Amino acid sequence: MNSPVEFPYESFILINRSSEISIYMQISNQLINAIQRGFLPFGIKLPGTRALSIILNVHRNTIVAAYEELFAQGWVESLPNKGTFVIGKNQEKPFQIKDFEKNNLEHYPKSTGFSFKTSNILDNPFEYSNCEYIFNDGVPDIRLTQIDHHSRIYSSILKRKAHKIGQYNQDGSEFFKKNLSQFLNLSRGLPISKNNLLITRSTEMSIYIVSEILLSEGDIVLVGKLSYFSVNMIFQKAGVKIQPISIDDEGINVEEVREACKKQKIRMLYLTPHHHYPTTVTLSAKRRLELLNLANEYGFIILEDDYDYDFHYDKSPILPLASADTNGMVIYIGSFGKSLVPGFRTGFIVAPENLMIEMRKYLGIIDRQGDVLMEHVLGEMIAEGEINRYLKKSLKIYQERRDYFVSLSEQNLGEYIDFQKPSGGLAVWMKWKIPVNLMQLSRNCAQNNLFIPKTLLYQNKNLTAMRLGFGNLNLNEMDKSIEILSENIKLLS
Missing domain, CATH: 3.90.1150.10 (Aspartate Aminotransferase, domain 1)
Incomplete structure (x- = not known):
């Protein structure tokens, strides 16, 4: 091809005049894309600014700005009295124009050029619908939340505490952890300090961290015969053996847990004692004490998920197993602000300090940045009593x-x-x-x-x-x- 004007530029430079991106940047980005994918070979001469402006139906100054952007990024060079060229060696053989399909330069690769492990265990179980x-x-119903009020707190903290929030701390907001520890002490009878808390993004994230540290392939984990599917997926991904235990009107069957312990080494028992998922039954006080005794006797971990603890109607909730644990056998996980809008929620883990040290290492890898500003908001909602009123x-x-x-x-x-x-x-x-x-x-x-x-x-x-x-x-x-x-x-x- 002798003339650069003959190249089909209009087939791959598509201008969106309603886009927020300036036209000259759209042109330069698509030219760079064409160079990177081999549609514009190294050494090829680009059309003059006047010629390309006619082809693309834009002002000449727009093309001048696009070429200047290409030059600034190092994609082209301008030779006096010769023109603008894509930087690189000239083609030794005549260049054949590749076939251009509509928008073919805008398509992202449909598949990777390398192999990788796939997991059937982590297939997304959730469905979505447009039904009314x-x-x-x-x-919870987010329509009940006082979004305006929450937003005002957020904005206020951002303005008056920016100097504190600006300092990076991978362990999260100390202010929030201090107030949350006090809140959990009063509402759940947990005699903890902020040093026993790890702030996460969700219950699932908490369980993932716990599994990474405490479970090894082949370990046996006891769960309810009907249990939370997302948690089971995390356990299966860890390579453990899940053993279901029956559930009745008083919660998990303690005698089955005892028999399982007699037959084999049990590493962990996962349960949602306040309202078992999915059957909603509450684990009786008698069985709670029996499970704590079994954990002490056989040395298995109790992973207690306080699912729905905040939502109780007819009587005061039974305190968590963690509140009666004196031997460090219970890890307590939950979510704070579940009744608030999604952006104002967070997860947490309560555990002895020696385990917390190891957990912070993992949190520093998967969620190092966290959301310190939001944690300040939640901490203030606790300190001012707003969360209790809500x-x-x-x-x-x-x-x-x-x-x-x-x-x-x-x-x-x-x-x-x-x-x-x-x-x-x-x-x-x-x-x-x-x-x-x-x-x-x-x-x-x-x-x-x-x-x-x-x-x-x-x-x-x-x-x-x-x-x-x-x-x-x-x-x-x-x-x-x-x-x-x-x-x-x-x-x-």
Whole structure:
């Protein structure tokens, strides 16, 4: 090709005049892209600024600015009386123009040029839908949160405490840890200091760190026969052997735990004693003491997840196992600010100081930056009593929703399901009295604008059950959701 003007520049330089990126930068970026991918070979002469401006239908000064950008970045050189050339050796052989498909320079590679390990264990179990009504496994309603108030606190702290927040600390905000330790002491009876706390982004992150440090391939971990799927995925990824233990109305079966310990070395027991996931039952006080004694006798770790601890309605919650642990056998994990908007939530781990030292090493690798500013906000909400006021207000609303949801379910689904009114939490565990294909029921409901994710469905030869959250639904949404569910179960029964 003798003339640089003959090159099909208009086929790969596509200008978006509504973009926030200036036109000259769009042109220079796409020219660089073409050079990097071999469409513009080293040594080729670019068109003159006037010629390229005509081809692309832009002002000549725009092309001048684009060429100046290319020169500044070292992609081209300008030779007096000769023109502008892509830096590099001239082609020894005649250059053949590659085939240009529409937008082919904008496509990112569809696959890697190297092999890597893949995991079926960590396949995303979550589903999403555009249905108007959605059941989940029991999450708060962010519409109840006082976003404006939270934002004002955030903005205020950013202004008046910037000099403190600006200092980097991979262990997070000392102010928040101090206030959170006091909060956990008062609300959960945990006699801890800030030195016993590790701040994480989520419960899953906490469990991942614990697994990396405390579990080895082949270790045996006991979990409920029905347990939280995300946690099981983390354990499986660690290469441990998961052994399920049955659950009844008092929580996990302690005698089965005892028998398992007699037969083999147990490394860890994971449980959600306050409201077991997914059945919502509370571990009895008697069994809590028995589990602590077994842990001391057989030397296994108790990983206690305080899932839904903040949401209790009928009576004061039973204190965590960690509050009665005197031998350092319990690791306590949870989330703070679950009822707040997602950006204002955080996770935490409570453990003895010697283990905390090792945990901070792992946190420094996977979340070194953290979110110190947000932790300051949460710390101030504790210090000023704002979190207690908000929890008290939201609990009243969630209790009303629980009562209405239970009443509504009894009226419309009573002949099909069996369930107990939960003492806390944001979900109801429902067992079906009749044979029903839950996946088919879910698909039928989706066609009527009600989404029931597969993670809420529990079905095998011995069990047909669902965990339905009510916390995110107002009364009108509950009416419509139960109506759709009721109508579709009648069609299948």
